[in-house]
Amino acid sequence: MINFAAANILSMERIKLHDKEFRIFIPNEKIQQSICDVAKRLNEKYKSGVSPLFISVLNGSFMFTSDLLKLLDFQCEISFIKLSSYSGTESTGEIREVLGLASPVNGRDVIVLEDIVDTGNTIVELNKILLDKGASSVSICTLLLKPDAYKKDIAIEYVAISIPNDFIVGYGLDYNELGRQYKDIYVLDQ
C-alpha cells in the first residue's frame, strides 16, 4: 500500500541532518526534466550501434541511475563501482575503491554515471582505472556539475544540471550518510 503521508514528509522546505540545516534547492520536477534531456541525447547517440556499458558510481548515483535508465530505449548493460573521496562536507582528494567492478570492461564503450562532479578527482581516477582495464572509450554522464570547482581536462559529455560551489544533499547525495532518501536536492543553509 502506498503511504502518501510518507511521500509528503520526504518533500519539505527545510531539513536538518546531524548538526547542519539545509533548504530546498532543486525540486524533483526540475531534476526529472533535466534527466529527460540527457536521456534524449543518449537515445539519439546510441539508437544504432554497439550497446554501451553503464558504470554507476555508488552510493550517490543510485537514484540518478534508476531514473535515467528507465528512460533509455536502446540495449545497454549496467554495473556498479563504489569509490569514496568525501568526508563530511569536504573532498579529501584521495580516492578509494571501496567496492570493485564486477563486469569486464575490456573492449567496451563505457559510460560513467556520477551523482556530482566537483574537483573531478574521482572521474580522473575512474577514467584511468577503466582505460587500464581495456575500455575502448569512457564517457562521463553526471547529474550535477560544479563548473567553478572542476579544473580537469577530461570532457564531461553529459551534464544534467550545473550548480554553484555549494554543498548539497538529497536525491542520493548525503551528509555523513544522512539525507540520501529525499527526492529533492537541498543546499547547506549557513
Ligand code: 5GP
Ligand atoms: P570530486 O572527486 O569530483 O571532487 O567529487 C566527487 C564526489 O564527491 C561525488 O561523487 C560526491 O560523492 C562527492 N561530492 C562532491 N560534491 C558534493 C556535494 O556538494 N554534496 C555531497 N553530498 N557530495 C558531494
Ligand code: MG
Ligand atoms: Mg559520486
